[in-house]
Amino acid sequence: MAAEPLGSLLERRLVIVTGKGGTGKTTVAAALAVAAARAGRRVLVAETGRDEQLPRLLAPGSPPVGYAGREILPGVTAMRIDPFNALGEYLGLQLGVRSVVDFVLRNRGFRQLMSAAPGWRDLITLGKIWHVEQMTNGDGGPLYHLIIVDAPATGHGVTFLDVPHVVVSAVRTGPLRRNAERVEQMVVDTKRTLLLPVALAEELPTRETAELVERLRADVGITIDRAVVNGVFPAPFPEALSDLDERLAKLPDDAPRGELPRPSTLAACARYLRARFELNRSYVAEIGRLTGLPVVCLPYLTTGIQGPAEIAVLADALVEPPRAVTA
Numbered sequence: 001m002a003a004e005p006l007g008s009l010l011e012r013r014l015v016i017v018t019g020k021g022g023t024g025k026t027t028v029a030a031a032l033a034v035a036a037a038r039a040g041r042r043v044l045v046a047e048t049g050r051d052e053q054l055p056r057l058l059a060p061g062s063p064p065v066g067y068a069g070r071e072i073l074p075g076v077t078a079m080r081i082d083p084f085n086a087l088g089e090y091l092g093l094q095l096g097v098r099s100v101v102d103f104v105l106r107n108r109g110f111r112q113l114m115s116a117a118p119g120w121r122d123l124i125t126l127g128k129i130w131h132v133e134q135m136t137n138g139d140g141g142p143l144y145h146l147i148i149v150d151a152p153a154t155g156h157g158v159t160f161l162d163v164p165h166v167v168v169s170a171v172r173t174g175p176l177r178r179n180a181e182r183v184e185q186m187v188v189d190t191k192r193t194l195l196l197p198v199a200l201a202e203e204l205p206t207r208e209t210a211e212l213v214e215r216l217r218a219d220v221g222i223t224i225d226r227a228v229v230n231g232v233f234p235a236p237f238p239e240a241l242s243d244l245d246e247r248l249a250k251l252p253d254d255a256p257r258g259e260l261p262r263p264s265t266l267a268a269c270a271r272y273l274r275a276r277f278e279l280n281r282s283y284v285a286e287i288g289r290l291t292g293l294p295v296v297c298l299p300y301l302t303t304g305i306q307g308p309a310e311i312a313v314l315a316d317a318l319v320e321p322p323r324a325v326t327a
């Protein structure tokens with residue numbers, strides 16, 4: 001494990017938030033955007049999913065942001081990268097004839113053909129991110145200090161990040177190769193880019209996260225310096241009462257207790273809470289052990305994630321220094 005203190009998440013140019021569906025990628029991307037904006041960074045947060053989630057989380061009631069993107073909070077621009085929009089933009093830049101591009105993109109046969117070939121979406125999405133990362137503002141500084149990508153859910157086979165390398169290996173020359181090369185350079189540049197895996201402290205997500213981290217390290221070579229474990233149960237009792245269930249179990253069940261349920265009933269509730277907490281904590285430690293990564297824990301919020309108030313709570317927790325976790 002790295003002995004040096006880890007740099008802040010906010011020092012990168014590009015943070016790619018990844019993980020299985022439902023682990024909290026979109027929630028974490030939103031929380032990171034808020035944390036970065038609070039620190040004075042100009043942030044772009046890019047969704048890649050089909051439906052826009054970020055406006056609801058960051059600025060409820062605001063209209064969709066679309067491919068053009070919009071500043072939805074001071075310092076935070078959100079966009080949704082639709083691969084067909086990105087392809088249109090790319091072809092428009094390459095060919096310079098917008099009407100031809102639009103004609104091709106509207107063609108049903110062409111769309112069906114492209115839908116059957118998944119890899120191009122990833123490459124074109126990463127190409128768009130590369131393009132945005134290169135953009136400057138009036139004073140010559142970057143248009144966005146930090147770009148956060150809410151990556152597609154990982155699952156079967158090749159991931160989002162493998163594609164540039166596959167193309168570079170397979171295509172010798174031409175614009176496709178140049179595009180893939182610069183994207184690959186951006187992805188593996190440890191100063192610029194960080195992959196942020198999001199896991200849940202449960203059995204299956206623990207194993208899947210370990211496999212994902214292992215594979216991305218080996219096959220993509222992207223920097224991963226911490227794992228986020230989302231939805232972690234807080235300790236159910238104050239520290240001095242961590243054995244509350246045992247204490248309750250020792251009470252005589254017929255003792256006078258006013259309106260309260262029997263001690264044996266309370267003991268059973270307390271035992272359940274404690275067991276759930278301890279199991280959850282053991283998976284947090286397991287994620288740390290299997291990945292060799294320090295871990296940042298985000299609390300499970302019993303209210304669910306309704307909007308900016310909950311995102312603000314998670315933003316605070318997210319930028320805490322990660323810890324090496326032991327069981």
Ligand SMILES: Nc1ncnc2c1ncn2[C@@H]1O[C@H](COP(=O)(O)OP(=O)(O)O)[C@@H](O)[C@H]1O
Pocket residue numbers: 019020021022023024025026027028230231232298299300301302303304305306
């Ligand atoms: N820390 C948390 N506490 C409670 N609910 C959460 C937390 N993080 C995420 N959720 C909820 O879990 C679900 C999945 O989160 P989401 O960010 O959409 O995951 P993903 O983008 O990985 O599919 C959502 O309903 C979200 O509100």
Ligand SMILES: [Mg+2]
Pocket residue numbers: 025026027049053150
């Ligand atoms: Mg999502």
